[in-house]
Amino acid sequence: MAQALQFLELALISGFAALIIGAALSDWARFLIPNTISIAIVALFVPHAGIQLLGGASAWTLLWSLAVCLAVFAGGLFLFSYKVLGGGDVKLMAAIGLWAGTAHVAEFLLITTFHGGLLSLVFLMPGFRDRAAASGIDTGGGSISKARIPYGLAIATGAVVVCLRLMFEARG
Numbered sequence: 001m002a003q004a005l006q007f008l009e010l011a012l013i014s015g016f017a018a019l020i021i022g023a024a025l026s027d028w029a030r031f032l033i034p035n036t037i038s039i040a041i042v043a044l045f046v047p048h049a050g051i052q053l054l055g056g057a058s059a060w061t062l063l064w065s066l067a068v069c070l071a072v073f074a075g076g077l078f079l080f081s082y083k084v085l086g087g088g089d090v091k092l093m094a095a096i097g098l099w100a101g102t103a104h105v106a107e108f109l110l111i112t113t114f115h116g117g118l119l120s121l122v123f124l125m126p127g128f129r130d131r132a133a134a135s136g137i138d139t140g141g142g143s144i145s146k147a148r149i150p151y152g153l154a155i156a157t158g159a160v161v162v163c164l165r166l167m168f169e170a171r172g
Contacts, residue, residue: 027152
């Protein structure tokens, strides 16, 4: 029975990773992260939480994961109000925060922020903007306030690290 639960847990984490990659690709192609992806990530968390409880995790751990989700959402709303993040980015990050919990949220946010900064620098480079525009990608011009950046790519980088951590924990 334990092996079946471990297999199911790894399948759920793999599904989570696939959804993250789908969100990144969608953001790159259309500057849009569909709500269905964030909802599916939250939906996959439900059986993951059940497996965690069956494996001996405390209900408090899951409540703290919910608190992390809400805190990430609140921080994202603050950044959204200043047009730093898009609405899809905020919802995606909150859903990932649910999976990251207190154990991995700091690493997730740090990696996401670092890669978001690198992504912003790349999108502000004139040579990149010119090549992107020739390919049909709207980068929004040269100023940071007008630049359109598919931040879902940076979010996905942090989320994949969370997925890898969770897979190692599930196997261990």
